[in-house]
Amino acid sequence: MKAIFKNKLLAFDVDGTLLNTRGELTERTVNALTASTQAGAILTLATGRDWGTLGNLLDRLATVQYAVCTNGTEVYDREGELIYARQIPVEIATELVITIRGQIDGAAIGAAIGREMIGEPQITEAMPVGITLASDQIIEDILPALKPEIRDLIIYHPDYVNRLDELFSLTVNACQSYDIEAHYSGLPMIELLPAGSGKGSGLAWLTEYLNLEQKNVVAFGDGLNDLSMLNWAGTGIAMGQSETRVQEASNLVTSSCDSQGVAEWLEAQLKD
Numbered sequence: 001m002k003a004i005f006k007n008k009l010l011a012f013d014v015d016g017t018l019l020n021t022r023g024e025l026t027e028r029t030v031n032a033l034t035a036s037t038q039a040g041a042i043l044t045l046a047t048g049r050d051w052g053t054l055g056n057l058l059d060r061l062a063t064v065q066y067a068v069c070t071n072g073t074e075v076y077d078r079e080g081e082l083i084y085a086r087q088i089p090v091e092i093a094t095e096l097v098i099t100i101r102g103q104i105d106g107a108a109i110g111a112a113i114g115r116e117m118i119g120e121p122q123i124t125e126a127m128p129v130g131i132t133l134a135s136d137q138i139i140e141d142i143l144p145a146l147k148p149e150i151r152d153l154i155i156y157h158p159d160y161v162n163r164l165d166e167l168f169s170l171t172v173n174a175c176q177s178y179d180i181e182a183h184y185s186g187l188p189m190i191e192l193l194p195a196g197s198g199k200g201s202g203l204a205w206l207t208e209y210l211n212l213e214q215k216n217v218v219a220f221g222d223g224l225n226d227l228s229m230l231n232w233a234g235t236g237i238a239m240g241q242s243e244t245r246v247q248e249a250s251n252l253v254t255s256s257c258d259s260q261g262v263a264e265w266l267e268a269q270l271k272d
Contacts, residue, residue: 006040013221023130037063072202126189185225200228
């Protein structure tokens, strides 16, 4: 097989990109990623998920070598070694939780701390398809559980759909006194990250770490939290079901995740 992907880094969002809307990873997609590695590519995931949720996926994707996790705030190698991380100091996270509770009545709050997610009971409503929290990860009050290595905070409200703009505005206002940014991915949650974070910055760090060039990075994504990496990558590829602004920010648009758009694009390159 020709090394058409030599010195190229291929980055894949997980939910709605590698996985279809039922949370499934198809054999066709697995085979396409394997063939891409054989053609010289270095593969990384680039996901909003924390490392602890990726075990089963990595077991099937034997050729994926890295994972940009928690929306770019941490990068792991395949063996689970943390090679890059940003965090929200505990004192700032504590103040933010108190402020948000004061402004958004009924909000449930979660946090990615180290390698796992914890959250108040209703935070489970914000999880992607196929992701559940164990009983010891669900807590009544997140404040006493906050500790070092906080990668992000997650805000969920039961009336999220009807009040998204209002809730996002309130959250942005709560962050103004801190070096923290509010992000909306398309999932029913608002995420708080260290300022300057995002999949784009995590992917940029990994690219430099691997001594590769930005122009040789190809990124696939579907959500608003993918915009930074789709814009940054040499080639940004949006999934067919992405909303208009994601598609407009990308260089190319492939088929939807339910039509296995990642596999379709990779197969076309490998065929040429």
